[in-house]
Amino acid sequence: MGILERRKEVKILIVEDNPTNMKLISNLIKKAAYEVLGAADANAGIAMAREERPDLILMDIQLPGMDGLTATGILKNDEKTRHIPVIALTSYAMKGDEERMTAAGCDGYLAKPIRYKELLQTVESFLREKHP
Numbered sequence: 539m540g541i542l543e544r545r546k547e548v549k550i551l552i553v554e555d556n557p558t559n560m561k562l563i564s565n566l567i568k569k570a571a572y573e574v575l576g577a578a579d580a581n582a583g584i585a586m587a588r589e590e591r592p593d594l595i596l597m598d599i600q601l602p603g604m605d606g607l608t609a610t611g612i613l614k615n616d617e618k619t620r621h622i623p624v625i626a627l628t629s630y631a632m633k634g635d636e637e638r639m640t641a642a643g644c645d646g647y648l649a650k651p652i653r654y655k656e657l658l659q660t661v662e663s664f665l666r667e668k669h670p
């Protein structure tokens with residue numbers, strides 16, 4: 539099976555409240571031929587993760603209502619979803635943020651603006667552990 543066919547079987551959930559960012563990130567993911575799921579807030583993202591069991595989650599940190607770190611903590615405390623790698627999307631990579639993201643259970647993070655090559659490399663590094 540070729541790499542693009544294999545990627546079609548990989549579901550990536552994007553949790554992002556900003557429609558412009560959502561469109562941009564989901565276009566980048568689609569360009570790489572992965573299947574895309576989207577949720578605009580933490581509650582919808584958690585529900586979708588439980589229902590769809592994506593292979594990876596891209597989680598915006600700043601969300602209306604529940605923030606992305608709290609949502610990640612909930613997913614990591616649920617045995618049905620704890621195995622799913624969560625990559626935090628952050629627009630402010632300040633000192634201490636990395637520790638906060640790790641403490642919340644995030645497996646990695648990407649700083650906005652999101653660039654295609656970096657996104658793809660990060661996503662692939664987490665998927666490789668599951669789909670070698």
Ligand code: MN
Pocket residue numbers: 554555556598599600601
């Ligand atoms: Mn946001």
